[in-house]
Amino acid sequence: MITNNISEATAALVNNEIIAMPTETVYGLAGNAYSEAAVQKIFTLKKRPFYNPLIVHIKSVQFLNNVANDIPLAANKLASAFWPGSLTLVLKKQLHIPDIVTAGKTTVAVRVPNHPMALALLESLTFPLAAPSANPFGCISPTTAEHVHSYFGNDLPIILQGGSCENGVESTIIGFDNEQPILYRHGAISVEDIEAVVGKLIVNTNNNSNPDAPGMLSRHYAPSTPTYLTENVSEFIQSLSSKKIGVLVFKNKITNTSITHQEILSITGNTKEATKNLYAALHRLDNSDAEIIIAEKMPAVGLGKTINDRLQRAIKK
Numbered sequence: 304m305i306t307n308n309i310s311e312a313t314a315a316l317v318n319n320e321i322i323a324m325p326t327e328t329v330y331g332l333a334g335n336a337y338s339e340a341a342v343q344k345i346f347t348l349k350k351r352p353f354y355n356p357l358i359v360h361i362k363s364v365q366f367l368n369n370v371a372n373d374i375p376l377a378a379n380k381l382a383s384a385f386w387p388g389s390l391t392l393v394l395k396k397q398l399h400i401p402d403i404v405t406a407g408k409t410t411v412a413v414r415v416p417n418h419p420m421a422l423a424l425l426e427s428l429t430f431p432l433a434a435p436s437a438n439p440f441g442c443i444s445p446t447t448a449e450h451v452h453s454y455f456g457n458d459l460p461i462i463l464q465g466g467s468c469e470n471g472v473e474s475t476i477i478g479f480d481n482e483q484p485i486l487y488r489h490g491a492i493s494v495e496d497i498e499a500v501v502g503k504l505i506v507n508t509n510n511n512s513n514p515d516a517p518g519m520l521s522r523h524y525a526p527s528t529p530t531y532l533t534e535n536v537s538e539f540i541q542s543l544s545s546k547k548i549g550v551l552v553f554k555n556k557i558t559n560t561s562i563t564h565q566e567i568l569s570i571t572g573n574t575k576e577a578t579k580n581l582y583a584a585l586h587r588l589d590n591s592d593a594e595i596i597i598a599e600k601m602p603a604v605g606l607g608k609t610i611n612d613r614l615q616r617a618i619k620k
Contacts, residue, residue, distance in 0.1 A: 305448045305462045309420065312461050313427045321345055323437040323451045324424055325465025326416040328389050328473050328491055329444040329582065330451050331360070331434030332459075333424075336370070339401045342433050346403070348458060351440040355514055356406040357433040358391050358474070359413045362425035370397055370413055370431060375479045377501045384500045387417035389470050389491035393478035393516050404433050412516050414474055420465040435517060436473065437462075441525055443589065443617075446471050446582045471579035472609055476516045480505070487516035489612040491578065493605045508612065523616040524582075526589035530596040532611075532618045539597050549593025551584055551614075553577060553601050564591035574606040581610055585617070 306312075312322045319341045321334040332349060334341030336359045346353060359370055364382050367374065371394035378392050396411035405411050413431075416422065425432065436444040437451045437459075445451045446468040451459065475490030477497065486494060486504045498504055510519045518524075528549065533539040536550055536557050549564040550557050554572040557565065566584035568577035588596050598614045601607035 304460055305452055305464050307420075307464045309424055309427060309463070312424055312463055315461050316341075316428060316432070319344075320461075321348065321459070322461040322463065323448070323455075323459055324421050324432070324434065324463045325448070325468065326360075326418045326421050326434075327469045328416075329446055329468055329471070330437040330448065330462075330465075331421075331432075332437040333360070333432040333434035336360075336404055336431045336433040337399065337401065338430075339403050342401060342403045345433060345435065348455065349435065349438070349440050351435065353403065354406050354512070355517060355520070356408060356412055357404050357435050358517060359400070359404065359411055360416050360421065360425065360432045360434050361413060362422065362428075362431070363387075363415060366431065367413065370400055370411055371395060372397055375482050377482050377484050378477075378479060380500055381477060381484070381497065382415075385492060386415040387422065388415070389417065389474040390414060390497075391474040391476040391488075391490075391516070393476060393487060406514075408515070410478070410515070412476060418465060418469075420463055424463070441523055443526055443585045444473065444524055444582050450582075450586060467583070469579065471581055471583070472613060473518060475609075476518065477504070478515055488518040489609040490518075491606070491609070494608060495605060521616060524613050525617040526585055526596055528589050528593060528596050530598060530614075530617050532598050532600055532614045534600045536597050536599050543595075547592055547594045549588040549591055549596040551588060551596060551598040553599055564588055564593050568610075574601065574604075574610070577601065578606045578610055581613060
């Protein structure tokens, strides 16, 4: 059920049920982060492997010490600069955070979301929320309540309606080796903006067996339609035999009779707009009659790096 009734969502969460909630990044599948039973339901519904940790969502920076300790100075700088917002910090966890949330690690991923409904929901609770994206594991992330409903239907009784997500991709994730910040996942805040606050980042964004944070697996965020990534869409199309082709491009329309569906992320070439539109465009392509999807690689600057990261993980292996 899609609803805007926060009280119903609060009651369900208190009763160890799980719900879908909007954030400024993507919709999350949320449950009581202190409850192993609730978190187990998240993993079960998503069919998510237990070695892949979750993000804990808190109501404010003042709540951070409730879930983390030994917080580096660099982490405090980033929290001050970007919270509430699309930044997740991987920090040493408090002992009462269940191991199921952190995949048995001594660290916890945590952020303060920047969406009025998510913040109102968190304010109504005495506990934080574990909330990965509200989609089956590996599939395209949802940026509308309708995306969530199409995935789970009546298996998820409460989906809070918060409109289309403002940023449209997941949070940027930063961990730490002492004071040295490490990029674990490209996201809605660019590397350049992070480095303006804490200096040069170490980049460690891939780990298929023992990820330090969500989003590090090589196959993720993927349409069910075979997807390819290229710098030259027109040339790639010429190399194919006769197929119905879906195309995802940055700003310039491609003309070819084989194209049955085309998505332009930003006709003005704005990477923030393109990032916001990315997942919704992939959903439409995946639901079209296209037999394959050809995606155009974006300029590798700012949020273009984030889009390229998501498309790289979506391609046919």
